[in-house]
Amino acid sequence: MDRAQKEKVVEELGQIFESSGVVVVAHYAGLTVAEMQDLRSQMREAGGSVRVAKNKLAKIALEDKPAASIADLLSGMTVLAYSEDPVAAAKVMEGYAKTNDKLVILGGAMGETALDSAGVKAVAAMPSRDELIASIVGCIGAPASNIAGAIGAPASNIASILSTIEDKAA
Secondary structure (H helix, E strand, O other), X not given: OOHHHHHHHHHHHHHHHHHOOEEEEEEOOOOOHHHHHHHHHHHHHHOEEEEOXXXXXXXXXXXXXXXXXXXXXXXXXXXXXXXXXXOXXXXXXXXXXXXXXXXXXXXXXXXXXXXXXXXXXXXXHOXXXXXXXXXXXXXXXXXXXXXXXXXXXXHHHHHHHHHHHHHHHO
16 A cells, blocks of 8 residues: 555545444454455444444544544454444344354544443444434324324214114114
8 A cells, every 4th residue: 555545545534433323333343254254234224333443543533522532442354334323333243243253342432432342232222223213202202192192082072972862763
């Protein structure tokens, strides 16, 4: 890799560290190409990405970035998983690490907050952005449906009383 390519990689990594909601660092020694492709596809489906980069270039890219605290984790064969959704990358990495013990989560960062492996597990247990939105919409919609039911209930009660009286009269 020549100097221009290295500078381009450092710039790309810098943008990743600045714009990502979460960055997870893991060791991937022993993963086959097929397993790595499977991890990448799972991450893509969740809206995240997986990146393998030279640790030295990643450390240079981390300088003066919010996630600079993860520089100490970058040693050995490391993989970076990241997503804009602060939960997506952590969920996928945690799920994949449960099924494949060759992937060992070291830690990560959410903005300026450093996470150890237990912190990544805690983030993975949180509901995703889409789940939170669905929950909020459900909470907002529930009172409206209760009001509609309360307004319609007297009319349906009157209708059932009238049909009962009509049945008795016949």
